Amino acid sequence: MKKTESPEGRSVRLLRVGEQVRHVLSEVLARGDVHDATLQSHLVSVTEVRMSPDLRHATVFVKPLLGQDEEVVLKALRTNTAYLQGEVARRVNTKFAAKLKFLPDESFDEGSKIDQILRSPHVKQDLTEE
Helix, strand or coil: CCCEECCCCCCHHEEEEHHHHHHHHEEEEEEECCCCCHHHHCEEEEEEEEEECCCCCEEEEEEHHHHCCCHHHHHHHHHHHHHHHHHHHCCCCCCCCEEEEEEECHCCCCCHHHHHHHHCCCHHHHHHCC
C-alpha cells in the first residue's frame, strides 16, 4: 500500500486529523465553553495543530489577538487542558484521545522579521535595477 504524503512530508491523514482538532478547539474557545476568566476575556486563534504519527499527541499553536498577554493565555490553556482534551476526544473520532500540548505561534513574528529585513535599505539597494 502506497503511503500518501503532502508536499511538506506529512501524511494527508495527519493533516486532516490536525485540521479537525484545530476546528474543534477554535469552536470551543470562540463559544466560551471553557469556564476560565482569562480565556473568556481574550480572543485566541488556533493557528495550527500538528499531530504525531500515531495520533496520540497534538501540538497546538495558538496566538492571542494582538499578541497581548500571551503567557497568561498559555497558562490558562494549559490549566484547562483536561477539559479541552475531553472535547476533542468527544468530537473527533479517533481510536485514542490525543494529548494536547499548547505552544505560542512564532510564525507571525518570523514573518514580520523577514518583512522588516526585506524593506531595509541594504536589501532595497540590491533589488533596484541599474
